[in-house]
Structure formats: structure tokens, C-alpha cells
Amino acid sequence: MVERVLVTGGAGFIGSHLVDGLVSGGFDVVVLDDFSGGRRENLSVHFGGSNFCLVEGDVRVKADVEKALDVVDAYLRVTEKRKGLYAMFTMSS
Numbered sequence: 001m002v003e004r005v006l007v008t009g010g011a012g013f014i015g016s017h018l019v020d021g022l023v024s025g026g027f028d029v030v031v032l033d034d035f036s037g038g039r040r041e042n043l044s045v046h047f048g049g050s051n052f053c054l055v056e057g058d059v060r061v062k063a064d065v066e067k068a069l070d071v072v073d074a075y076l077r078v079t080e081k082r083k084g085l086y087a088m089f090t091m092s093s
């Protein structure tokens, strides 16, 4: 059963709303974000919460991704835009 979910880009507009929904739904959430576009204020309500963890890092850096994936059961990716397609919500467990 999925209990802890990684949201990459979780400090962004869409990602932070996903985080809100997941936390409200009872999931533990780990955010991996490099803050190149996102804002800490988007996540401020979750800081200090026992069900929230922030990993500051880059999805293109293997060590950062491994650090974040180490503690999760599934991930939601909202960081990338591909050629003409908005491939945002990839879920894997």
C-alpha cells in the first residue's frame, strides 16, 4: 500500500496543491524541489509537520533523486514540460 509519496516540483503551483491534497488525504509526503521556480511559501503550512519532508535538490541529479526515493513508496512528477506535451502527472510505485 502506498503511504509515502514523493512530489517532485512540489513547491510549484500545481505541485504544492498536490501536496496539500495528499497530506489532507492522510499520506506522508516528500517534496523534491530545487526552488528554481517554486516558492517556500507554497509549502509553509507543512513545515514542521510529521507527515512532510522537504529534500532540496535537482531531479536531474542522481544523488538527489536517490535521496528522495529512498524514503517513498510512489512519486508524482510535475517538473517537466516536454515538446508540445505537458507530461506532468507520472505516478509510479
Ligand SMILES: NC(=O)c1ccc[n+]([C@@H]2O[C@H](COP(=O)([O-])OP(=O)(O)OC[C@H]3O[C@@H](n4cnc5c(N)ncnc54)[C@H](O)[C@@H]3O)[C@@H](O)[C@H]2O)c1
Binding pocket: 008, 009, 010, 011, 012, 013, 014, 015, 032, 033, 034, 035, 036, 037, 038, 039, 057, 058, 059, 060, 078, 079, 080, 081, 086, 088
Ligand atoms: N500552472 C498551470 O496552469 C499549468 C497548466 C498546464 C501545464 N502546466 C505545466 O505543469 C508543470 C508545472 O506547472 P506549475 O505551474 O506548477 O509550475 P511551477 O514553476 O510553479 O512549478 C514547477 C516546480 O518544479 C520545480 N523544478 C523545476 N525544475 C526542477 C528541477 N530540475 N529539480 C527540482 N525541481 C525543479 C520548480 O522549482 C517549481 O517548484 C509545468 O511543466 C507547466 O508547464 C502548468
